[in-house]
Amino acid sequence: MTAPAATPAPAPAPPPVPAATPAPDISGHRSFRPFWRNPWRHPWFLEGFTWLYLIWSLVPIAIAVLFSFNNGRSQSTWQGFSWRWYFSDPVNSVLHDPQLHAAVIQTVRLSVLTTIIAVPLGVAFALGINRWRGPIPATFNFVMILSYVIPELIFGVSMFFVFTTLFSSVHLGTLSEVLGLVTWNVSWPAIVVQARLVTLGRQYEEAAADLGASQFQVARRVLLPLLAPAIFASAVLVFSGVIDDFVIVDLLSSSAGNTPMSVIIYSTQHGGNGGPALNALGSIMLAMSLIIVVLGYLGYRLLSRGEASVGLAALTAISGEG
Amino acid sequence: MKDMRKNAFWVVLALPGILWLVVLFIVPIYAVLAIAMGKLDQLIESPVAVWNPLDWSSSAVIDVWRDVFGSSAFAGPIIVRTLVYTAIASLLCLLIGYPAAYFVARFAGRRKALFLVLLIAPFWISYMMRMLAWIDLLSSGGYVNKALGWVGVSPVNWLGGQSVTVILGLVYGYIPYLIMVLYAGLDRIDPALLEAGRDLGLGRVRTFIHVTLPLSRQPILTGLLITVLPMLGDYYTNQMLSGAASTSMIGNLIQGQLGTPGLEGQGAVLSLMLLVVLLIPMIYYVIATNREAAQ
Numbered sequence: 001m002t003a004p005a006a007t008p009a010p011a012p013a014p015p016p017v018p019a020a021t022p023a024p025d026i027s028g029h030r031s032f033r034p035f036w037r038n039p040w041r042h043p044w045f046l047e048g049f050t051w052l053y054l055i056w057s058l059v060p061i062a063i064a065v066l067f068s069f070n071n072g073r074s075q076s077t078w079q080g081f082s083w084r085w086y087f088s089d090p091v092n093s094v095l096h097d098p099q100l101h102a103a104v105i106q107t108v109r110l111s112v113l114t115t116i117i118a119v120p121l122g123v124a125f126a127l128g129i130n131r132w133r134g135p136i137p138a139t140f141n142f143v144m145i146l147s148y149v150i151p152e153l154i155f156g157v158s159m160f161f162v163f164t165t166l167f168s169s170v171h172l173g174t175l176s177e178v179l180g181l182v183t184w185n186v187s188w189p190a191i192v193v194q195a196r197l198v199t200l201g202r203q204y205e206e207a208a209a210d211l212g213a214s215q216f217q218v219a220r221r222v223l224l225p226l227l228a229p230a231i232f233a234s235a236v237l238v239f240s241g242v243i244d245d246f247v248i249v250d251l252l253s254s255s256a257g258n259t260p261m262s263v264i265i266y267s268t269q270h271g272g273n274g275g276p277a278l279n280a281l282g283s284i285m286l287a288m289s290l291i292i293v294v295l296g297y298l299g300y301r302l303l304s305r306g307e308a309s310v311g312l313a314a315l316t317a318i319s320g321e322g
Numbered sequence: 323m324k325d326m327r328k329n330a331f332w333v334v335l336a337l338p339g340i341l342w343l344v345v346l347f348i349v350p351i352y353a354v355l356a357i358a359m360g361k362l363d364q365l366i367e368s369p370v371a372v373w374n375p376l377d378w379s380s381s382a383v384i385d386v387w388r389d390v391f392g393s394s395a396f397a398g399p400i401i402v403r404t405l406v407y408t409a410i411a412s413l414l415c416l417l418i419g420y421p422a423a424y425f426v427a428r429f430a431g432r433r434k435a436l437f438l439v440l441l442i443a444p445f446w447i448s449y450m451m452r453m454l455a456w457i458d459l460l461s462s463g464g465y466v467n468k469a470l471g472w473v474g475v476s477p478v479n480w481l482g483g484q485s486v487t488v489i490l491g492l493v494y495g496y497i498p499y500l501i502m503v504l505y506a507g508l509d510r511i512d513p514a515l516l517e518a519g520r521d522l523g524l525g526r527v528r529t530f531i532h533v534t535l536p537l538s539r540q541p542i543l544t545g546l547l548i549t550v551l552p553m554l555g556d557y558y559t560n561q562m563l564s565g566a567a568s569t570s571m572i573g574n575l576i577q578g579q580l581g582t583p584g585l586e587g588q589g590a591v592l593s594l595m596l597l598v599v600l601l602i603p604m605i606y607y608v609i610a611t612n613r614e615a616a617q
Contacts, residue, residue: 151597157589162349222433251577
């Protein structure tokens with residue numbers, strides 16, 4: 001989510017583990033030192049704090065997932081395990097409630113469409129902007145980065161107005177949602193690919209050009225393969241970003257048929273009709289993101305094999321922090 | 323001429339993206355301006371965009387000004403509340419996030435990947451799912467009230483318009499973003515600098531104060547920006563966790579005006595005011611991260 005132009009440089013070597021290094025005794029005679037004076041002692045307090053934070057951050061979600069399997073209407077009192085909120089309840093389960101069912105399909109539809117459009121658009125933009133010299137590309141690169149940092153509410157408001165007044169033939173609904181989401185997410189591939197281009201340098205394409213490759217061949221046969229991990233990482237970021245997106249789709253959806261999961265959870269819970277079916281919907285979102293992340297992690301490692309890339313670099317790359 | 327031909331290939335590649343940004347980013351922002359400065363169709367109470375700056379009217383701006391600063395200003399307190407919530411929540415994010423990010427970047431050692439996965443996990447989980455988790459916990463019969471009951475405290479109506487709950491929701495919602503920025507920044511600090519501090523006789527605390535903290539100024543600032551910018555436009559956290567007017571923020575004001583006939587122009591004005599205020603931090607963020615990348 002951060003650092004638009006952070007370089008995907010190879011991860012710096014992990015800092016030495018202070019705890020593993022015994023304090024060197026250079027004094028020549030044994031001196032008693034209480035453990036709290038040992039400058040290399042393990043920071044137990046910090047570690048404890050970190051674990052407390054992680055518990056606070058993850059246990060509520062685990063409990064929310066647990067209640068999606070609750071055999072009762074409560075979101076807070078456990079009444080036994082069941083699949084009723086997923087598929088066995090003939091009326092209120094995610095499978096059978098038409099609104100919840102449609103929301104799952106709409107989320108998948110928006111994620112796929114947005115990724116298919118935004119990634120090629122952003123990659124081509126990044127390549128072109130990076131190689132084309134002059135004030136025009138610099139200006140539009142700045143515009144692109146502004147679209148990355150502008151608060152989502154202001155962006156969503158502008159989309160809402162443009163589709164209700166100027167381009168009113170587009171109407172609110174799936175098309176306007178996809179147009180809005182593509183614009184919002186196109187900065188991911190544009191930023192990630194540009195950062196990768198900077199670290200690659202130009203020697204590979206110059207070599208190819210010296211060997212007689214045309215610009216198209218350079219882009220197709222040299223740059224694209226070298227950029228593959230970055231392109232892949234940005235696709236993962238776009239896809240999972242759309243699954244989690246709320247503001248844009250909330251402002252641009254118009255009926256039950258084009259309302260994705262995040263908006264259904266919000267409006268149903270806020271409207272006072274919450275129940276474990278919403279937890280089930282949220283758990284499905286979670287599972288979708290998880291699958292994308294695992295695929296993204298494995299795919300990134302596969303594509304960037306042969307480089308000094310370890311698991312940590314893959315992790316930070318698919319979370320936009322390369 | 324040769325330069326033009328050399329450029330042509332890259333121009334063609336960049337062009338679709340440029341056109342897309344013009345039509346679907348620059349024009350929409352201008353549309354907000356045209357509606358903010360536009361007129362109201364009295365008959366159907368819908369906003370009429372005025373595209374020519376010479377014909378702009380300031381009636382919506384005046385309306386908003388009165389709402390914010392006038393004698394019956396109802397928007398003034400909402401803006402103050404937004405600022406207070408955002409300030410408290412982002413400082414809490416920093417106080418909680420910094421030690422965790424610092425530990426993982428410096429001391430996690432061989433377990434770094436495990437810690438990193440756990441730190442990033444919330445980042446991948448839908449915001450609404452994470453709010454839902456706290457609704458479950460804080461509801462009248464939820465685990466928090468049950469735990470309070472064991473120690474003899476009577477149940478608290480956490481979800482009935484409590485500022486504390488909304489701030490908790492904001493911290494919980496946005497802290498993963500801050501932690502990721504902090505972690506990336508702290509991880510980049512060369513351990514040799516810290517060792518040098520140690521070799522020169524600084525203790526653990528003084529090494530932190532004199533070496534680590536100055537070096538993490540930049541990640542702290544960008545990290546705070548990345549939490550503050552969305553918090554100022556947030557309208558869903560408080561709707562989920564409180565729903566009461568006593569906790570509404572600027573985002574609720576804007577979002578409420580969008581669907582209301584006759585008020586959409588004012589919604590446009592408020593969005594633009596927010597954008598103008600945030601433009602400087604936004605540009606600072608762009609420059610700061612560019613400089614970081616150049617290093």
